[in-house]
Amino acid sequence: MAAMRRIGCLLAREEAFPIEEAKQRALLEVALAHSPRVESVGAGLAYLDVTGLRGLFGEEPEIGQRLCRAAADRGLAVRVGIAGSRASAIFAARWGDGVAIVPPGDEAAYLAPAPCSLLDLSPEMARLLDRWGIRTLGELARLPAAALFERLGADGPRLQALARGEDPRPLSPWAPPRVLEERVEGDWTMDTIEPLIALLADLAGRVCARLAREGLSGDAFEWSCRLGDGTSHDGRFVPAVPTADSGVVGLLLRAAFESRPPQAAVTGIALRAQPVRVPPDQETLTGSSRSSPRALAETLARLAALMGPERIGVPVLLDSHRPDAMRLAPFRLAGSLPPREGRGAGEPSPVGGEGRVRGPVLALCRLRPPRPAKVTLTAGRPVHLRSDLLTGSIVASAGPWRASGEWWCERPFFQDEWDVELEGGALCRLSHDGSAWFLAGIYD
Amino acid sequence: MAIPTESLPPPGRGSTEIDFLLGAFPRGQLSEIVGSWSSGGESLLLALLARATAGGRLAALVDGADAFDPTVAAAAGADLSSLLWVRCGGEITLALRAADLLARCPGFAVVALDLGERVLTRRQPVPPAAWRRLQRAVEGSGAALVLRVPRHVAGAAAALVLEAERGRAHWVGSPRPTRLDGLLSRVRVLRSRAPAPLQAEGVWTLSWQL
Numbered sequence: 001m002a003a004m005r006r007i008g009c010l011l012a013r014e015e016a017f018p019i020e021e022a023k024q025r026a027l028l029e030v031a032l033a034h035s036p037r038v039e040s041v042g043a044g045l046a047y048l049d050v051t052g053l054r055g056l057f058g059e060e061p062e063i064g065q066r067l068c069r070a071a072a073d074r075g076l077a078v079r080v081g082i083a084g085s086r087a088s089a090i091f092a093a094r095w096g097d098g099v100a101i102v103p104p105g106d107e108a109a110y111l112a113p114a115p116c117s118l119l120d121l122s123p124e125m126a127r128l129l130d131r132w133g134i135r136t137l138g139e140l141a142r143l144p145a146a147a148l149f150e151r152l153g154a155d156g157p158r159l160q161a162l163a164r165g166e167d168p169r170p171l172s173p174w175a176p177p178r179v180l181e182e183r184v185e186g187d188w189t190m191d192t193i194e195p196l197i198a199l200l201a202d203l204a205g206r207v208c209a210r211l212a213r214e215g216l217s218g219d220a221f222e223w224s225c226r227l228g229d230g231t232s233h234d235g236r237f238v239p240a241v242p243t244a245d246s247g248v249v250g251l252l253l254r255a256a257f258e259s260r261p262p263q264a265a266v267t268g269i270a271l272r273a274q275p276v277r278v279p280p281d282q283e284t285l286t287g288s289s290r291s292s293p294r295a296l297a298e299t300l301a302r303l304a305a306l307m308g309p310e311r312i313g314v315p316v317l318l319d320s321h322r323p324d325a326m327r328l329a330p331f332r333l334a335g336s337l338p339p340r341e342g343r344g345a346g347e348p349s350p351v352g353g354e355g356r357v358r359g360p361v362l363a364l365c366r367l368r369p370p371r372p373a374k375v376t377l378t379a380g381r382p383v384h385l386r387s388d389l390l391t392g393s394i395v396a397s398a399g400p401w402r403a404s405g406e407w408w409c410e411r412p413f414f415q416d417e418w419d420v421e422l423e424g425g426a427l428c429r430l431s432h433d434g435s436a437w438f439l440a441g442i443y444d
Numbered sequence: 445m446a447i448p449t450e451s452l453p454p455p456g457r458g459s460t461e462i463d464f465l466l467g468a469f470p471r472g473q474l475s476e477i478v479g480s481w482s483s484g485g486e487s488l489l490l491a492l493l494a495r496a497t498a499g500g501r502l503a504a505l506v507d508g509a510d511a512f513d514p515t516v517a518a519a520a521g522a523d524l525s526s527l528l529w530v531r532c533g534g535e536i537t538l539a540l541r542a543a544d545l546l547a548r549c550p551g552f553a554v555v556a557l558d559l560g561e562r563v564l565t566r567r568q569p570v571p572p573a574a575w576r577r578l579q580r581a582v583e584g585s586g587a588a589l590v591l592r593v594p595r596h597v598a599g600a601a602a603a604l605v606l607e608a609e610r611g612r613a614h615w616v617g618s619p620r621p622t623r624l625d626g627l628l629s630r631v632r633v634l635r636s637r638a639p640a641p642l643q644a645e646g647v648w649t650l651s652w653q654l
Binding site for chain 2: 295296299300302303306307311312313314315316317324326328331333360361362363364365366367368381390396397398419421425426427428441442443444
């Protein structure tokens with residue numbers, strides 16, 4: 001006779017919410033410490049296969065208590081349900097308090113007095129069952145299946161099976177993401193940046209060598225420096241493309257440390273890589289200037305080291321009416337982008353590309369920050385501009401266009417904008433914030 | 445100065461000329477767009493970047509003066525997620541080094557180096573060797589390296605030189621203008637080493653809409 005399957009359910013109590021990523025990971029680690037087969041379902045919920053754990057941890061009530069204690073040690077208050085199926089395990093955990101054990105093969109009888117609200121019914125379904133006078137899982141389980149199907153469709157038999165604790169779905173195993181780590185610790189301290197960067201380059205070489213040995217690439221790299229004053233200096237970067245190139249990783253680490261050096265002497269360093277498997281590039285028959293992720297990652301690393309990582313990226317428009325509301329996001333190569341063969345750089349794409357390009361648009365060269373200006377007004381309209389970049393009589397103007405908002409924030413914005421044409425033909429945008437004039441941009 | 449009140453050509457006119465011009469920037473070569481403020485040179489560069497990124501290719505903009513406006517680029521149809529923006533904050537040396545790095549990197553369809561009038565001052569001239577170096581850098585990558593400058597500076601290193609001249613602005617509203625609607629600019633081919641399609645001394649009139 002085959003061994004009866006037993007499923008455990010770890011359910012975070014209400015006081016543990018909101019469940020952050022770290023808490024969910026702690027919950028999964030508790031489960032994983034007791035069983036090799038664990039499933040992560042959602043925030044505050046995990047299943048584990050407890051079949052055959054008796055020899056290791058004792059009877060099921062004892063296993064449940066161990067799970068509760070282990071979770072409490074990680075700062076999580078949980079309920080535990082152990083039953084023959086996922087559904088009955090979670091119903092038992094929800095219904096009970098602390099540890100609830102459903103005897104093997106007795107799921108339907110155990111759950112019979114439980115309320116129907118355990119089923120996560122839609123409001124309409126809950127109202128319908130309430131109108132029928134169905135309050136408990138046992139009452140739902142005892143309804144005639146055919147009549148239930150006629151009234152509720154496929155939902156009827158499904159809910160009835162759940163009410164009996166029948167749930168044949170197997171566990172979908174979860175494995176913790178693998179992390180490759182190299183660390184250096186000793187009785188030394190480093191209080192200058194250059195030897196620290198040399199040490200980081202060495203660590204990067206070791207991590208990348210491990211990645212390369214297994215045919216993997218690093219999708220993200222994290223470092224943690226233990227400092228002499230008892231604090232730590234932690235950071236993380238994500239390369240434009242997964243890489244196992246120690247030169248690229250070393251450059252990115254250098255850029256990161258030069259832009260944000262540790263505030264005290266370093267006494268130990270750990271570098272971790274999050275490995276991913278990257279399929280090899282498919283070469284084209286004729287492509288000679290194909291996008292090379294490695295070359296791109298190296299170029300971006302060099303650029304970050306040259307300019308500072310905060311100066312390179314892709315522009316992202318912010319959901320705001322504030323003038324020039326945008327930020328820079330890290331540049332990520334979404335996928336291999338084979339270039340289209342052709343002699344002209346501006347040739348339209350064969351598929352769809354041209355359709356998205358709108359008509360010729362007049363560009364505005366922004367002045368960051370806007371330049372202070374002196375503007376002479378006549379009858380409320382600007383007639384003369386004086387600034388360090390442009391000076392002259394204004395021959396045409398349109399405005400003011402008021403831009404204001406975010407009055408509910410600490411930094412509300414308010415300005416009147418004018419488009420003006422100078423005598424020499426230069427077109428520019430002026431702004432007035434209520435107290436002073438600025439040259440905000442020049443059309444080109 | 446009299447304010448012209450007649451309408452500009454409707455949107456769409458001039459797009460053939462722009463398409464033609466945008467298709468003429470040679471890959472693996474250095475090109476120049478020259479012209480002073482409000483000449484339409486920046487708009488031409490923006491159209492080139494928009495065309496490249498909207499076509500699913502990568503483009504890079506080395507922004508010497510930190511003057512790029514992503515809102516306008518998005519309005520022009522650029523796919524901002526395919527546009528690498530390098531903000532140089534007016535440091536011309538950094539801008540040249542960044543352009544050199546990007547010009548050598550395979551995968552970019554267009555690498556633009558924007559050195560506006562505030563960056564390219566006569567007090568800090570760029571040695572001619574710098575342009576030749578950029579030209580050699582881009583030969584291997586296959587990108588179109590486009591230099592936006594107020595005046596022709598790259599000398600013989602540039603395979604294509606387009607000069608943008610300020611036309612007239614178009615204002616809407618009478619008798620007083622109520623809105624700036626667009627700008628006409630003339631683009632002249634000063635130099636073209638490519639055998640076709642551009643011939644030196646050709647002139648195009650382009651209409652840019654706000």
